[in-house]
Amino acid sequence: MTRFGYTLMTEQSPPLSLVEQARRAEAAGFDFEVSSDHYFPWLSAQGHASYAWSVLGAVAQATERVELMTYVTCPTVRYHPAVVAQKAATMGVLSQGRFTLGLGSGENLNEHVVGEGWPSVDARHEMLVEALEIIRELFGSDMVTYVGRHFRVDSARLWDRPETPVRIATAVSGPKSIERFAPLSEDLVAVEPNADFVSTWNATQGAPRIGQDARAIGQIPICWDPDRDAAVQRAHEQFRWFAGGWGVNADLPTTAGFAAATQFVRPEDVAENIPCGPDLDAIVEAVSAYWKAGFTDIALVQIGDESTGPFFDQAAEPLLAKLRDAAPGS
Template sequence: MTQFGYTLMTEQSGPRELVRYAAAAERVGFDFEVSSDHYSPWLTSQGHAPYAWTVLGAVAQATERVELMTYVTCPTMRYHPAVVAQKAATLQVLSEGRFTLGLGSGENLNEHVVGEGWPAVAARQDMLVEAIEIIRALHTGDLVTYDGQYFRVDSARIWDAPEGGVPIGVAVSGPKSVARFAPLGDHLVAVEPDGDLVTGWDAAHSGDSRKIGQIPISWDADKDTAIARAHDQFRWFAGGWSVNSDLPTPAGFAAATQFVRPEDVADSIACGPDLDEIAESVRPYLDAGFTDVAIVQIGDEAQDRFLAEAAGPLLERLRAL
């Protein structure tokens, strides 16, 4: 059976609010919760970017049942992979085994802040391979020394290593990244309902794996309000990964999306009060073979009402698909 998740959108909510939403999402019945890991929002109207790992540590204590996941962390520029390994191990211990480490090759928006430039995609994927190798090695609890092209680790050990390590999901976007990362990751992460990704992953991956997708929605009792909110805060979504990964600032996203109209956003994101329509917008992920789908409710101002009024009935409809 498909699992449905709730997204802790760090770009649109403050840290205390995110912890409160996480607890409410567990109570209403979501199966898992994913958190973005950004240094900056895509648009200034979103207005937030708290440190995801601190938020997730608090969420681990505010919840008891839901699985937790980063969606996704880049372990190559802002963070050295040895530090990501330590953070993930600690969160796995705090959550008593509920955490999955979602990894990806990153976005310029978040990684350029450390002043190391922005490598080409081929180099970023090479870096991610090394990072996964380092994280895997450290999660054994053994002493690790690693000398790669991009990263070195000198006599490092995770002293609080969880038994069995931490499951790793890897974000992929096409056949090349699938072929490269399926042998290295435990689970597939993708933001497009592409059945070819699932098929390719299964062919290249040994053993069972989850396929974890994500989709934005804009629920509101008033459809025009829902569309306006989605346009104001999520029109960057229209750019697609090939554009979004390279833009460096919210100003860049604002300029790139200045001609995106509200009706364009409404064509790509389910907006309004119709829960059947919203549920149907998720169906392409189910048809593509995804085992897990995380819902993004757009807008901090909408979270309380969404969780109190719409989330429960929406989950019923999603599970009936």
């Protein structure tokens, strides 16, 4: 069964709006909700970057059914992994077992703020492996001491843990990261519909199998609006950073850097890569790339602050109906 989620973009909406969007997304019938965890927006035009964990705590009380998830948290620079474990366990309790901890190796944009520098890709992956080991140990043990190359933990314990252990989903970008992270994770996270990610994960020794014990969770931006021109303009204003790809996006440190890197990206370039406007069938076609690649869960990013937008009033329910009609097993 293919499941569909809604993204709470901390970069494009204030915190109270995010909580209201979470409530409305649940009422519209979304299966799960994911939250970004940013210190900076990608572009200044987005204008927001509230603390994801406070927002998620409020969302856990404003919703009853939907699963919740970070998409994704970096547990290596801005946060120590032992603190991330505590936050995730608390969210597991507050949500009564509805929370999945999504983890990744992070972006310079959000991690540079603590002044510790930005490690190389290899170092970031080493750090994430250690963080995964620490978090998993804390989820399952009463007292943890850990000595690694990058992190130390001294006699740490999680005093409040949910009855059902928090699932860990880890972002991957290729075979090397899958080989490292899959045996330490329950679920896969990716932002491109790459079938090789799913097959490589399933072939990795010690990894849970996607489609059986594990999920493959993807994310795709859309910009629904009754006016296509308005949708294209909004997508260009707020989401042209997406054109850089993650090789660039992971390393730029400021919104000014993203603005400069994307200054020559035109509105029509954005519209070629992001479905914009009122055509629900075009959105379904774009989303279908994920389930065709073997992804089980797909989170939509509706571009723009939906506190006053028409998405939930006009588009959310019919879009979900079309997606479920088209997706396998839905």
